[in-house]
Each structure stands twice: as C-alpha cells, then as structure tokens.
Amino acid sequence: QKPTAIITGASSGLGLNAAKALAATGDWHVVMAVRDYSKAARMARELGIPRDSYSILHLDLASLDSVRDFVESFRASGRRLDALVANAAVYLPTAKEPTPTADGFELSVGTNHLAHFLLVNLLLEDLKAAPKKSPLPAPRLVIVGSITGNTNTLAGNVPPKADLGDLSGLEAGVKVGQASPMIDGGEFDGAKAYKDSKLCNMLTVRELHRRYHDSTGITFSSLYPGCIASSGLFRSHYGLFKTLFPLFQKYITKGYVSEEEAGKRLAQVISDPALGKSGVYWSWNNDTGAFENEVSGEVADGEKGRRLWEVSERLVGLA
C-alpha cells in the first residue's frame, strides 16, 4: 500500500492544491476529507488529479459526531496513515452574529480548532502505527497556521489581534447564545474568532510536539503558506475587499502566493525529508524557500498551550 495522507478541506484552495502536488509525486494516496463530496470530485477532476491517487471521505468539521464517523470510515477503509493535515477553515470577518456548530460552539473556533483537535487526538494512534518502512523518515501531523495568529508580524498586528486572554470564554464552552462565544470571554468578532482559532492551531502543534514527539517519533509541524489572497477563504468578505486584497498582496506587501504554489509548500511540509524536524512553524522566502520561522510570545507560551489542551479535551469529550 502507498503511504496515505489525509487532508481536511481538500475541496478547494490550499488543501486541494496540496492534494494535487502530493498525488503528482506518484508516491502518495490522498484521502480528501471534505464536507461536500461532489464538489471535491469535481475539483479533483478539474485539476487533473489521477483518479487512482485519491479517495474522498465525508467529514463535516462543524459536527463532532461527523469527526468520529470520519475516523471510523477511514479505519474501515483499511488504509495505513502516514500524514494527517488539518487544513480546513472558515473565516467570517463580516458576520454580525455568531453561528453555532452542531455542538453549539462558535463556528470558527468549533471548526478550525475544536473539531481538528478531536480529529488529531483520535488519529494519533493510527499515525503511531504507520509502517516504519516508508519513504518518509517519520509519520507527520501538520496543522495549518497563519501569520494573522502571530502578533510578532505586521499582518498579525492588524486589529482585531489574536489574543486568547485568560481562556475564560473557552472554559465556559464558547457556546452561541450562552456566556461568550469568544475564547477570551469578550464580545463576538468574526475576524478575531478566526485569528484566535489559528493561534489555537499553532499552540496545539507545539503542545503535540511537547507531549508526543519523543515517545512516538511523529513530526508535528505548522506553517504559514503565504497570503493566498485569491482563495475561497475570503468568500464572505465585502466585494471591494475581494478585488483589492489580492492586488495589495501582489504589488505592495509582495506576500501573495498562488493556490498552486501554496499547495506545493504544504506538500513539502508533508513529505520533504528536509522538512522533517518536529515542532517547527515553517514559512517561505520567495528566493530561498522554506525556513523555520519565529512565533509570537503567545504562541510560544507553553503554560497557555497546556491549559488550551486541557480545556479543549474537556469540550470535545476526551476528558
């Protein structure tokens, strides 16, 4: 059996293009873990991904039951697991009111962080069992991060900034219609909820590395693939923003990256032996390629990472 990578949100943007890049190596089978089966099938066909190099499995991250069902379906497929990529996300910068997941969590935190947190915890066993004879030095678990969750950068300092505060909102359940739907216990803000969720993604990778790297040998990584300003992530933004943002990123910040190039970068973090170090937040320099980037003080806060882990475990029913 070929090495297998599961990629969540592989029906568009970064996930789809990473699936394409991995499949193109001929060495990988990709499981596209998606909420919309027919969209994934159509997009894979449109991009010309060879039919025998992928399968599509249903996963709706807005429901913890769906996460558990997905894990069962994946195990029933009999495939080995060599790489797990938590890529899917929602970004709701113009939302005036919070939307709940099936479990009542605020949608960005519930989808981007909590559902992925459950998924990676459940599939850790499968990654540990990856056959040792593989083209990879070790199994890998990747959670896609973002510059916007890192306040040590210019982009990370555009308000509203990511800030998990004292985690009081998360401790109270980040439930819509109850106390606060925000992790820090504040008023709902869709853009901040997204940034907070990406900060959680990066804290989770560091905590995974601390807890499990030495005992399992799994490589845990995060990355900022560049600004994929034309991706579907910005679908709910204002029309003018959608026109100007890619131009701004292309010509002013020069941070723009195409979906195809971003997909190659993610595929590199999944499979390139040179990127096998665990606990790293990868970024790219247009001229020199991948490098180990610095993270903000909050991302590096080990105590916060530990508390985030414990509260998240409780909210998803693992503790």
Ligand code: NDP
């Ligand atoms: P897209 O919107 O193109 O991709 C997001 C994917 O997530 C889509 O395939 C979407 O599915 C899927 N998704 C959303 N909700 C759910 C759900 N409930 N269940 C299952 N899948 C779901 O955006 P990008 O490709 O740009 O984003 C991918 C990752 O890259 C995200 O983690 C994002 O935070 C990160 N990122 C993006 C940057 C950018 O500039 N765009 C910069 C830095 C990081 P569907 O196809 O059905 O809509």
